[in-house]
Amino acid sequence: MKLALQGENFLTNNDVRQLDRSYVFHSWSAQGNLNPLVIAGAKGCQLWDYDGKKYLDFSSQLVNVNIGYQHPKVLAAMKAQLEELVTIAPATANLARGEAAKRIVELAPAGFHKVFFTNAGADANENAIRMARLYTGRDKVLSAYRSYHGNTGSAIAATGDWRRVPNEYSRGHVHFFNPYLYRSEFNATNEQEECARALQHLRRIIECEGPASIAAILLESIPGTAGILVPPAGYMKGVRALADEFGIVLILDEVMAGFGRTGRWFAFEHDDVVPDLITFAKGVNAGYVPAGGVLISEAISHYFDDHFFAGGLTYSGHPLAMAAIVATLDAMKEENVVENAALVGDGALRAGLNALSEKYALVGEVRGVGVFQALELVTNPETKTPVAAADMAAIKLALTEAGLLSFVVENRIHVVPPCTVTADEVKQGLAIIDQVLGQFSGLVR
Structure with a gap:
């Protein structure tokens, strides 16, 4: 194998591609004919x-x-963290972790107090589901057919697209149709009809599944992989009202849409709604180091003051990822x-x-x-x-x-x-x- 910058021997695309094809197993792929x-x-x-x-x-x-x-400011922060402390267990208190959580909470709506850090968006959704189930004592999770929530046990079962089908090992998941006027499931001819009929459909799903059995409604604020499906005016407020009526935790998945992507810090701000749990990853530090998390509202956070939270991750709040979050959010504000x-x-x-x-x-x-x-x-x-x-x-x-x-x-x-x-x-x-x-x-x- 050639090494870059050794005399006249430079790496080529073919060198790197052959190395990849020899040793790397790719996601969501049949491996035989890949040409990355x-x-x-x-x-x-x-x-x-x-x-x-x-x-x-x-x-x-x-x-x-x-x-x-x-981005030079993010790279500088990561280099400084490498020199100071490269890793530490999540049970400790760490400056970078605390500063990252503080900045994220400051961006959230009033009433959010704590952040549980994860490694990515999938396990953020996993842990939000876990919190909702423990908090409510209920089991079922409602999510949309047109959605993607990650490729771990509950996250992929909550996902609505075809990738769910070979991976349905997690229990208690029920799906519904979210609004998509261009290909309406409700024979709607305008946004008002699509909104009203989609909300009535969701109400009937809740009633038929049994409200007392439903822990959470999990929705992407704007479904991303499913098509960037901007919800019609009033839909998200209607979902919030249904969750309140039946005592269901509302989890909004901001993994793809959050941290500036829609021109707001959070996509749900466009709809003037406040969820109970917010999941995030991706844009929080632009993927420089894997990181995700759950923003937790006051009521749910306080519940776990004296109730055991049965969840944890070795790399929760990894210092290098946290330093990247702090620098990313600071730079995004400054610039x-x-x-x-x-x-x-x-x-x-x-x-x-x-x-x-x-x-x-x-x-x-x-x-x-x-x-x-x-x-x-x-x-x-x-x-x-x-x-x-x-x-x-x-x-x-x-x-x-x-x-x-x-x-x-x-x-x-x-x-x-x-x-x-x-x-x-x-x-x-x-x-x-x-x-x-x-x-x-x-x-x-």
Whole structure:
């Protein structure tokens, strides 16, 4: 194997790809025919490979690199923490952990007092479910079919998409349909009908499952992987009211939508609701070190003052991850990163996506908020027939070859650049999407 910077022997993409294919087992994949993209480095919203090809990131990897790559303040904080204390058990008190929790609580709505740290978003949802069950003494968890909550036991069972089916080992999970007017399950013709009918549907699920058996409703504030499904006005308040009526804990999953992605610190702020538990990960430190957690409201926090919490993780509040959180949140405030996500996302980015929708019949719908946008692609605007999987794979490949990293799910291009993206970078990325959509416009019949 060649080593970089040893005389004239530099690593190539092929060297790294062969190493990967020899030893790495990839997630959500059949392993035999993988040909992974090779990345050597990154800065800001730009990445490059070992052969010198550059990419603009419109995926934020897995919608987590909110502050962009290699932010100097975050790197400096991580280096300082490495020198001071690289790891410590979660039962100890640690300065970085306390400072990270304090900053997160300060961003939360009034009435949130504590943070339980996890390693990622999946185990954040696991532990929020555990808290709700212990707090209520009930078992069932209601979640949406159009959702993704992670790939651990209860989190994947709570997930609504197809990945749930081969992994349903956890008990007590019930699913319902959340709003999605473009493909309404309720024969709705407008947002008001979709909202009212979706809430009535949820009420009936609660009544039929038995309210006294339901511990929690778990919802993404804006379902991300399922399609960036911005809820209609009034829906989230209606869910909050149902939870209150039946004594159910409301858990809002902010793993993908939180920490600036929608132009607010939390996506639920757009709907003026306050949950009982908030799960987070990804953008809290832009994925520089794995971290997640549960923000806990006062009532639930106080319950565990004298009730045993049966949960814990070796790396809960790992100092290096906590230092990255502190530096990320401080830098985002100092540099107005959340405001930039709103200004650029709801401005130049959304305007450009709307223009593409007007230009190409291939674009069935544009939806989203901030730098959390999606293009849904169809082969017939009247029947809304989704573009086939093979064609979407070809579109993704064409975007990559043109120098744009995209987040493609089913028949959608999720347009989710870092929250630091500039108007010029938006213009560059939109031009590539325009070029590729033009290449595939013949898919429309």
